[in-house]
Amino acid sequence: MTLTRREMLGAGGGLAAALSLFPLTAWASEVVDIRMQGRDDGSHVWFDPVGILIKPGQTIRWTNLNPGNSHTTTAYNPANFERPLRMPKAAKPWDSDYLLPNESFSVTFTEQGVYDYYCVPHEHAGMVGRIIVGEPEAHGWPQLVGANGDLPEEALKAFPTIEDIMTKGIVRRA
Incomplete structure (x- = not known):
């Protein structure tokens, strides 16, 4: 979809309205931050955002913002x-090891x-996340993540x- 400047300005809401038609996708030059969070009493923990679409070559940085965990x-x-x-078979797996409050891993x-x-x-407790890199192919991606293995019910949900x-x-996590 291509809009001229005149069409964007005449759309009633200007540029903001035109841009709202497009999904919020992180761009390749940006580092994307995912926050590790939790309630003070430890009763609920999560990643925010829980799902993100990025471009190949982009970096994700997780930061533990939970002072109690x-x-x-x-x-x-x-x-x-x-x-x-x-995850894709060709990709290298990662494990940050334990991050203390305010520590990051990329x-x-x-x-x-x-x-x-x-x-x-x-x-x-359901502290999981999903990253999509690039554009999904017609076949294969849903099947890749369709095998549940021995994941806990809370994680799957x-x-x-x-x-x-x-x-x-x-x-974002609901």
């Missing part, structure tokens, strides 16, 4: 604690695909859908 960002991959594969994503990840001590991420670009 340590967290990890760990790829679902057999190399990490023999967890099921829920990964640059070059392989297109769907990447699911979790927090080691809080996976059973917490993943945003691929379609939701592709439509919105960024999905």
Whole structure:
């Protein structure tokens, strides 16, 4: 969809209205921040955003902003604690190890695909996230993440859908 400057300005809401037609996608030159958060009493923990669409070559930086907990960002991959594969086979798995409050960890994503990840001590509480790199292919991506393996029920319920991420670009934890 291409709009002229005149069409954007005449759209009633100007440029903001025109831009709202497009999903919020992180651009390749930006570092995308994902916050590790939780309630002060530890009763609820989460990644924010829980789902994100990025371009190949883009970097994600996770920062633990939860003053009362340590967290990890760990790829679902057999190399990490023999967890099921829920990322492209050609991509390198990551594991941040435990991040104390205000510590960060970064990964640059070059392989297109769907990447699911979790927090080691809080996976059973549903502290998981999904990153989509690039454009989904007609076949393969949904099947890749369709195998549930031995994931906890709370984790499975917490993943945003691929379609939701592709439509919105960024999905926040509800």
